[in-house]
Amino acid sequence: MDMPGHGGHGDHGGGGGGGGGESRPMCAMNMAFNWSTENVCVLFDFWRVNSSTSLVLTCAAVFLLGYFYEYARAAVRIWEKSNAPSGTLVTTGPSTPLVNTGAICNGIRWRRALFYGLLVAYSYSLMLIFMTYNGFLILAVIGGAIAGHCAYSSDDWGAVRGANCH
Template structure:
């Protein structure tokens, strides 16, 4: 069925004002303190003023501290897994080790993804964002470093 004869020219789109330009995300390749049109990772995560900057920086600190929580959860899982394996009969250890390896791989994948996300935050080259990442890592380490730091920070 050919629809080439139908006129779709006036389907309610004529009232849209296309003259008003939308602000563009600023992309910096050099260090800066500017926050005007600063987009964090996504175009929708945009700093538009002082309050959005404060909320953004707080969110970045929470995200970065969360990375330390994931690292700590991974370490605690490995410690619990070692205790469980020691208490098991030898013939059941191999099956439990396989399950443990899958869980450890999942923890590792989450940590890699998380660390690259934090790296992208840092790559805004914005001083305020960089400081928030550092403060978040500091807070996260204070809160979640109950065990020794056996793993290095992947990308931050």
């Protein structure tokens, strides 16, 4: 049913309103494990896998994202240890309480919160890449996380834990 003054809005999925007529195919939305290499969108509509070359470049980029996530976690951990109040027992294990926690300066508290939020956003982005259910991208995320953990993990045995995807 046409509304007066609205004309026929036949093609709502068009190509951006430029009137060029050529529209991009929709992103593939697989809800099952797959090895697809056609119209796989990674986080953004413009980041698409449509060829072997784009698949290899995307897997390399996703690998680096996983790798640098581990670097970011390690960097934040080092920063927190260097800014811990004196007399504080800093540990990465879940069962050891902090000793003499003292008041943490508001500036440090806000920076810790900011770093935490950025790491959560980063981990959710990796989770969304994982949730393409694309085997190539899943392996790239896992490979990057393994390589990054190997490169940047601390010598604390209690620090081994899964990725943060809240």
